[in-house]
Amino acid sequence: MRSGPQRVVLKQGTGFRLICLPFAGGSARSFVKLARHTPDDWEVVAVQPPPLSEGGALDLDGLAEFYLGLLAGELHGPGLLFGHSLGAAVAHRMARLRAPDPSEDLHLVLSAPPAPVAPASDLVDLDDAGLFALATRRGFLPEWGVSQDFAMRFLLPNLRADLAVLGKRGWVPEPVAMPVHLLGGSHDIAAPPASLAALDVLAPRSTHLVDGGHLYVTEQPEETARALVRIGREAGAPGPSEADQTVA
Template sequence: MNSTWFRRFTTVAGNGPRLVCFPHAGGSATAYTQLARALPADFDVLAVQYPGRQDRYLEEPFTALEALVGAVAGELAGGLAADPGRPYALFGHSMGALVAFETARLLAGRGLPAPQRLFLSGRDAPGARSGAHYRDYDDDAVLAEVRGLGGTDRATLENPEILEMVLPALRADYRALGGYEWRPGEPLATPVTVLVGDGDPVVTVEEAARWREHTSGAFDLRVFSGGHFYLNDHLDAVAAAVTGGLLAGTGVS
């Protein structure tokens, strides 16, 4: 897999199922470091590194979600061709859930092998109002929301030098979310596991459950205590849900 787009945080690439993880808005591949290490050693866990952050800081970030999805899907298609037959799944949190879902749709539209399962976390299902409330966000609104969600260290957001580095990616990601328009189509056949915190200020459990409408396959809803970044407090349980969900589709136990 292309090292420009994908990162591994384990010492070796396992020869078992592959899990590709998509970060939240403003996030980077390192958001999945701990999850990668909590999963079985034979899993090959890859985290997507979007342009405009960390070691890709000098690259222009995408400001349109459709373009980002197209780029990621193209990279994944090459990986699927190079490693045919290996089961894989996609995991996305927040904005990453939307990118993962649309990537799966694009791969399906191209007739490529489907993921064994989608893991969609901290995001409501797409619909008519998908990105509307982000369209008027300025920098102050973006930073206020990020502070409220609690996924970024407050000292980072209050340090002018660091803020100058992270704001372009945040700005671009929220612009991409604001420009996203849901295009209805046939539900995916891929099984879906949805994960959500019961106190998430961005998405309610009921809204998260509406992902059921976007698959004709099996559907599983996992609710955890906590807010938008509930994952930080339930790492082992999330890893267990991912492990069980992915292995259920591979015939491996």
């Protein structure tokens, strides 16, 4: 079960800031490996979803408001607000709820975003065996090498609760005032590369692919970091030569 701080500094830095929002079933610690591969001067901050024991379930607006409160002093650039999967939908909703000042120079990165207007109620209503089978097939669960029994007891409750955030309406991509970039996995079944092309309504400034499945952010952290460095150059990060020298 998730516990501990709800805002975690994964890496100290003095320059560029990377703010990470986790995927369904994930946590702030899901970005530890990614943080290790970011440039030396980058600060990496991640948020921890509220524990299941803290009150009732949140909807998309509620989770966005929760994160806005946690990050009230850090939503400025130069930097990236980076959400993966469910985190992408929440990051987008944060941008809709909060009117950013253009001078903040904070860019929005939607990584493997959920299919637009796809309700999660059908997934949430599955029994444990059904949800485990579907999550495994779509790559929602990290490859930890744990038993099915362990996954169903300790991973599925968080995954189910997080999927419920999307509710019956799902995620609705709408224009936001922040500059938007899209990131996807070349072998992602849940959010295939072709789905990114359907997000023209967001007027993305760039689209990048990482060689991997749905959880490339944890399974391919070095390549994900390189993609973020490329995106970061548009948001005030160090130039090509300096950034390339500092990425592990």
